[in-house]
Amino acid sequence: MGLEATMPVDNILTTQVQAVINWARRSAVWPMPFATACCGIELMATAMSRYDLSRFGAEVFRFSPRQADLMIVAGRISTKMLPVMHRIYNQMCEPKWVISMGACASTGGVFDTYAVVQGVDQFLPVDVYVPGCPPRPEMLIEGVMAIQRIIDEDNLPTDGNGKRIPLNLALEPNYEPAAQPVDVSVGLS
């Protein structure tokens, strides 16, 4: 059944060990949902049957950070929550990746106050930013697929300072954005 049915059973494939490891890792990304706000609802919708994150091998949400390798920060992080996020991130086993989901996790969003962290990338090494307020499930799936591309590219090589060299992977819309109306006549004489 499947691939092996099309090939003689006594064949031999040659590949690299790293390629097999990357294939295994990318095919079973287990997310740790750090859902603190409404983005968490979209995160749940992504995992449910309509959008079905399991098509990408990432449906097994692990609430124990020891068993997860992708942290999805979904929602605003208050300064009081930040130590908790640090601790959970530290408890995750390597290799691990981080998705910053939505405007609040990436930038603080509209919550420009004393209590809200203005972007978790100040405190965590974020791999993929998913824009939106909140992002649609398709957008989060695209983010998970970007993580898979990062894994395919062998964890991203680092520069001398321990920072990853970006792959220039970007989340791009797969549709043509509609033209924005430009003539604003309200309030003009």
Next chain:
Amino acid sequence: MTNAAEYPARVREAFPEAKLSVQSFRDRTVLVVEPADLHDILQHLKDHQGFEFLVDVTAVDYDGYPTPQPGRFGVLWILRNFDAEADLVVKTHVDPSMPTDGIEEDPALVLKSSCDLWNAAEWREREVFDMFGIRFTDHPDMRRILTWKDFPGHPLRKDYPLRGRGEREQYKVVTRDEVL
């Protein structure tokens, strides 16, 4: 809830010496009392006027308020009488005696706790302390409740900047090499 307009007169009857004033706004009666009389009046309202339920304890900072107020901070207790279906707001004003941009204890910003009357007041008064720096004597657990222990300010005071004084930036950055 119906209007509680008759209760200030009953409080006046019970406390003939107390300095009271009454405000009314959209059928909500507000009884403004002096800080020294506050606890006795709350006790009277609970024990003799049937206000057995504490809805909320909160405070207002009147710094820069357009109309003059008796004091910088207004602290208010919202009480409910289920039998009479009446809500009454008891309000008192306190003035700080030192600059309000710090977290030092100001002896002028101290009120008597109402936790002995309503247990529900415990967390409410902690919130008033956390957000406005108004302390309560005889409170069983006078700690901050929303912000953390070493938070260097009382954020709902009007002279506290909206974006804080660097609290949200002063955390260490976790790197991949770091081991817990």
